[in-house]
Amino acid sequence: MKNTKVSSVGERALISILSEIFKAPDGREKGQEGILIGAGSDDCAVLDLKGEDCLVVTTDMLHRTTDFPEEMTPWQMGWMSAAVNLSDIAAMGAEPIGLVMAIGMPADTEIAFVEALAKGMQACAEFCGTTIIGGDLDTHAELTITGTALGRVKKDQLLLRRGARPGDLVCVTGYTGSAGAALEALQSRKPVSETVLNALFEPVPRTKEARMLAESGAVTSMMDTSDGLAMSLYDFSRQSRVGFRVRENALPILVEVRKFASNPDKLREFALYTGGDFELLITIDPQKIKKVQNICNLVVIGECTKYEAGIVLESPECNLITIEQRGYQQLKAEAVDRSS
Numbered sequence: 066m067k068n069t070k071v072s073s074v075g076e077r078a079l080i081s082i083l084s085e086i087f088k089a090p091d092g093r094e095k096g097q098e099g100i101l102i103g104a105g106s107d108d109c110a111v112l113d114l115k116g117e118d119c120l121v122v123t124t125d126m127l128h129r130t131t132d133f134p135e136e137m138t139p140w141q142m143g144w145m146s147a148a149v150n151l152s153d154i155a156a157m158g159a160e161p162i163g164l165v166m167a168i169g170m171p172a173d174t175e176i177a178f179v180e181a182l183a184k185g186m187q188a189c190a191e192f193c194g195t196t197i198i199g200g201d202l203d204t205h206a207e208l209t210i211t212g213t214a215l216g217r218v219k220k221d222q223l224l225l226r227r228g229a230r231p232g233d234l235v236c237v238t239g240y241t242g243s244a245g246a247a248l249e250a251l252q253s254r255k256p257v258s259e260t261v262l263n264a265l266f267e268p269v270p271r272t273k274e275a276r277m278l279a280e281s282g283a284v285t286s287m288m289d290t291s292d293g294l295a296m297s298l299y300d301f302s303r304q305s306r307v308g309f310r311v312r313e314n315a316l317p318i319l320v321e322v323r324k325f326a327s328n329p330d331k332l333r334e335f336a337l338y339t340g341g342d343f344e345l346l347i348t349i350d351p352q353k354i355k356k357v358q359n360i361c362n363l364v365v366i367g368e369c370t371k372y373e374a375g376i377v378l379e380s381p382e383c384n385l386i387t388i389e390q391r392g393y394q395q396l397k398a399e400a401v402d403r404s405s
């Protein structure tokens with residue numbers, strides 16, 4: 066790996082390299098017992114609390130230039146910084162129990178800006194039934210916010226990326242592609258509604274939905290779609306050893322987003338690859354689908370298949386197209402092998 070730059074492998078491959086370093090030679094997590102899920106395999110790490118509960122932990126960093134479009138208000142930057150972390154807690158089926166927010170900023174930042182930032186963070190935390198319990202302040206060249214979220218879930222309700230089986234139904238909450246359309250609209254200076262813009266600026270963690278899904282006993286695996294539907298399907302596939310067949314016609318996309326996309330390729334780009342929607346991607350035992358149908362806004366988009374069948378999109382004309390392994394990746398993405 067000497068002389069190879071991180072930009073040539075991308076975030077996913079770098080996570081694999083680091084996760085190996087953090088594992089003991091026998092493949093288990095290094096350190097003390099009680100680590101149920103360690104680095105690199107799920108939305109959160111999972112720690113055994115020795116009773117019937119487990120603790121889930123995640124951290125995510127956002128930067129002014131790469132994550133906050135100029136049109137975002139400081140309140141929205143705060144909301145989003147909390148939301149990206151709380152979405153990972155939701156993805157485990159867990160209830161959030163606290164957020165720690167570290168903020169780095171230039172010394173000439175106005176106090177009013179930091180207050181608005183904090184109010185946005187707190188609003189999102191409260192929406193999810195939790196609060197900010199600490200943080201850190203530092204001088205930094207550009208606004209950088211690193212959140213750490215903690216959550217709790219009963220061991221028998223914990224939902225992992227692992228657990229999907231061939232024949233399970235694949236579902237998503239909310240709409241896909243709205244954040245992607247918003248980003249494109251901002252970049253090309255085209256108008257879109259506040260609903261579409263807010264999908265990007267104020268993503269809503271699916272905390273309540275996640276808890277209801279975890280309690281239903283019908284869900285076999287779950288994660289969030291922060292990096293896009295396609296990338297999430299590949300992450301699922303790697304952990305559960307299943308393939309997927311997704312029906313393009315079934316993808317929940319706002320009418321406005323369909324109209325905004327100038328052609329079917331663009332629409333696929335928003336719905337599958339751009340990311341930023343922070344919805345839940347769920348697999349469900351088909352025998353138990355009735356248990357979840359009415360508990361939240363959920364759409365069946367396809368089914369799990371054998372791993373060897375790959376990850377495919379069934380077009381409205383019933384053609385099968387391979388879904389590509391790409392999405393929102395930090396450190397300049399390039400595809401990594403599905404088995405890695």
Ligand SMILES: Nc1ncnc2c1ncn2[C@@H]1O[C@H](COP(=O)(O)OP(=O)(O)O)[C@@H](O)[C@H]1O
Pocket residue numbers: 080083084087103104105106107108109110124125153291292
């Ligand atoms: N620097 C790192 N060291 C150890 N684990 C990491 C590192 N970066 C990411 N991970 C782990 O890789 C997995 C995926 O990370 P990431 O893509 O950031 O998740 P998400 O998109 O759900 O926030 C998680 O289990 C995360 O803890």
Ligand SMILES: Cc1ncc(C[n+]2csc(CCOP(=O)(O)OP(=O)(O)O)c2C)c(N)n1
Pocket residue numbers: 125126130131132133134149150248265291292339340341342393395
């Ligand atoms: C300028 C700009 N580009 C892109 C985005 C969209 N965006 C920001 S974070 C993110 C998804 C990744 O979020 P997260 O899961 O928190 O990051 P990861 O842990 O995967 O690094 C997306 C799609 C944005 N908000 N602003």
Ligand SMILES: [Mg+2]
Pocket residue numbers: 108152153156288289290291
């Ligand atoms: Mg996640």
